[in-house]
Amino acid sequence: MRVGVWKMFGAALAFAGAATMASAQGGPPGGMPTAGPLEVGVIDLQMQEIPRVVTTPGRAVAFQDVEVRPRVGGVIEEILYSPGQLLEVGDPLFRIxxxxxxxxxxxxxANLATAEANLPVKQAAYDRAEQLAGRGYTEAEVEAARASLAEAKATLDANKAAVEYAETELSWTTMTSxxxxxxxxxxxSVGDLATAGQADALTSIVTSDPIYVDMMEASxxxxxxxxxxxxGDLQRNDTLQATLTLENGDIYRGTGQLVTPGNNVSTSTGTVTIRFTFDNPDHIILPGMFVRGEIVLGTMQAYLVPQRAATRGNSGKLTAYVIGEDGKAEQVTLEDDGTxxxxxxxxxxxxxxxxxxVDGLSSVRAGQEVSPVAVAIDEDGVSRDIAAPAAED
Incomplete structure (x- = not known):
């Protein structure tokens, strides 16, 4: 038994020595294969012209919003429209x-007719007094005739104006859009009493085609x-245009045109209101609706780094890995300018x-030897291997 134990001990020592020698020569014990370079997916970078787009919150505002109030008083006799009806200028709303x-x-x-009838009489009296001045009419009588004629003309003008105003008030009894x-x-409701210039509006009318969208941008x-x-880092567009994403995530068809860039900074939010106008023939955008706007400011020369390929550290800087000339991974710090x-x-x-x-980032470390595989990033942000071309016969 003792001889068998010594044989087994000697075999173990021989195996340990062989393992040590193999390790010293760079190979694993027992002839196991060595771990090769880490396989990672990479893309080649080239500077390109990129649209400079800013994304901002926005709110739809009616192109026109009118509250209708009576200009004369009286009992409402008829309501001449239906709620939700599309109106044109001049369409009737209420009748008082x-x-x-x-x-x-x-x-x-009637007063105008009296004034018109009185004017020729006054004119004839004045003409007669002027012709007979100094021959039966004193200067004072001529002046009195002249004043009476002027008063008759003024009365006629006043009565014409009174007729116009009375007719205007009559027209106001039918309220129009x-x-x-x-x-x-x-x-x-029919039978309610309305008063001229009352505080409460009888109804309101909103124009939503076109429609304004106010976008808030940080100063x-x-x-x-x-x-x-x-x-010179940004080439500005001649005209600013905007697109919208609605509350349900749909992209609104149509491009907005700049109305005003805003002239004041909000003291509470530090933002500037930039107004755009959008065509809204289907009335999809309603006043008060919140949207997300994207404004194309211009173009710039830069690199596009997939968001999956970079991480932002505690310092706020982006870091990523590139393949060095020695075939090892190198960590680089990036200066980003939006997305x-x-x-x-x-x-x-x-x-x-x-x-x-862009792939294998969870395992890669700075200085690690890697085996790059060319990939492409599709529209959904998914990487796909670029197949090598088939060898020619």
């Missing part, structure tokens, strides 16, 4: 009892964009021809 206004028109016209738009529900970012334009689609816009920290690691 017009009996008293018809009487006022009749009285004004001052704008084209969609009418709201009436706040009154600090506006200064940054202006600096980039001044330094475009699913990628970071990077202007500093990269060079043309750099091979950026």
């Amino acid at each position: 009892d017009d009996a008293s206004y018809l009487a006022a028109v009749a009285t004004a016209r 001052p704008i084209a738009g969609r009418a709201d529900v009436s706040t009154v 600090a970012r506006i200064l940054s964009v202006r600096s980039a334009i001044a330094e 475009y689609q699913n990628a970071w816009i990077v202007r500093e920290g990269l060079n043309d021809g750099d091979r950026l690691v």
